[in-house]
Amino acid sequence: KQEVTQIPAALSxxxxxxxxLNCSFTDSAIYNLQWFxxxxxxxxxxxxxxxxxxxxxxxxxxxxxxDKSSGRSTLYIAASQPGDSATYLCAVQNYGGATxxxxxxxxxxxxxxx
Amino acid sequence: DGGITQSPKYLxxxxxxxxxxxxxxxxxxxxMYWYRQxxxxxxxxxxxxxxxxxxxxxxxAEGYSVSREKKESFPLTVTSAQKNPTAFxxxxxxxxxxxxxxxxxxxxxxxxx
Numbered sequence: 001k002q003e004v005t006q007i008p009a010a011l012s013x014x015x016x017x018x019x020x021l022n023c024s025f026t027d028s029a030i031y032n033l034q035w036f037x038x039x040x041x042x043x044x045x046x047x048x049x050x051x052x053x054x055x056x057x058x059x060x061x062x063x064x065x066x067d068k069s070s071g072r073s074t075l076y077i078a079a080s081q082p083g084d085s086a087t088y089l090c091a092v093q094n095y096g097g098a099t100x101x102x103x104x105x106x107x108x109x110x111x112x113x114x
Numbered sequence: 115d116g117g118i119t120q121s122p123k124y125l126x127x128x129x130x131x132x133x134x135x136x137x138x139x140x141x142x143x144x145x146m147y148w149y150r151q152x153x154x155x156x157x158x159x160x161x162x163x164x165x166x167x168x169x170x171x172x173x174x175a176e177g178y179s180v181s182r183e184k185k186e187s188f189p190l191t192v193t194s195a196q197k198n199p200t201a202f203x204x205x206x207x208x209x210x211x212x213x214x215x216x217x218x219x220x221x222x223x224x225x226x227x
Binding site: 004031032034036041042043044045046049051089091093100101102103104105106107 | 118120145147154155156157158159162172173202204206208214215216217218219220221223
């Protein structure tokens with residue numbers, strides 16, 4: 001059974017710092033991995049989608065990497081800003097099945113201090 | 115404006131009542147999903163629908179029901195059989211089988227009084 005873990009559960013950094021959020025998964029047979037951002041009381045905003053054949057994806061100050069063999073993904077945020085404060089969730093989609101179901105981690109709560 | 119809308123934003127239910135959460139999308143997406151989010155836990159799949167008039171149970175379907183009579187609508191009913199319904203409910207959609215990214219609505223917070 002696929003399990004997704006995110007460490008740390010919470011992180012506080014000063015503005016301007018570069019930071020890395022971690023996501024690990026137990027079954028390497030994934031189809032893709034998606035990173036989301038969630039503001040308090042809001043829905044999820046998709047940040048990056050990495051297909052299993054890719055090693056990384058970039059969008060602005062965000063860079064996500066994927067190492068399937070070790071069951072790990074990282075989300076790198078460059079030059080953090082207070083507006084980056086939110087909960088960051090990663091989710092994987094396994095091969096097989098008809099659901100295209102996403103299996104989520106419990107998230108990392110990020111606070112960027114001005 | 116294209117997107118996914120959920121209503122209401124907040125919903126209060128008395129014990130023993132059924133309530134229905136609305137999810138509408140104007141993105142012309144084929145697949146739609148309902149997830150439940152509890153504090154300290156990841157999102158869990160309740161029901162999903164790949165096409166109109168078809169839907170399947172997810173991991174925690176007990177006490178819930180859905181319908182998919184129109185492509186753009188996927189309402190979720192929380193029945194009195196759901197023992198612990200207080201949670202944040204998120205609806206999502208996906209364009210089609212060849213496209214895997216899921217897009218989420220703003221959510222409905224359900225509280226049982």
